[in-house]
Amino acid sequence: MTRLLLVAVTSTALLAGCGGSATPKGDPGVFAVGIVDRIVHNRYAQVWDDLHSVDQKVAPLAEYVACESRSPVIAVPTTVKVVSIDDESVGLGDGTFVKSKAVDVRMSFRGGFHLTHTVHVVPDHGKWTFILPSWRFRDYKADRCPTANDSSNQA
DSSP, rough: OOOHHHHHHHHHHHHHHHHOOOOOOOOOOHHHHHHHHHHTTTTTTHHTTBBBBHHHHHHHHHHHOOOOOOOOOOOSEEEEEEEOOOOOEOTTTTSOOEEEEEEEEEEEEEETTEEEEEEEEEEETTTEEEEOOHHHHHHHHTTTTOOOOSSTOOO
């Protein structure tokens, strides 16, 4: 009986440590708005911590900050709000598909301009993360800044 209990406790601890894709606590909409807020204020080092681990591997912190800083956001929205949240399967840059919350965030700018952007919020190791668009993942994987105008501008 003791051995069975030890196996059960060990298995539970290992599964908990893996993180898996269990749905994290917290509102994915609030998380997505926070991501957008940090990006539009060019706080790339802060937002990197919430980047999915698969994306962090191809875009290490220093490279991500340097590349993203090459084209800083210059028009900060006056308002940012969630307009919808849907369950959606999304592909990570490495070709795997995961369940996500597709959070449509509407940004309003001076002059009456509006833009709706979808932030894919994905559970990773027990917390919400966001993912890079596939084309940005490919550029980082090729050691090319996604913001570079040509292939001679590498990170």
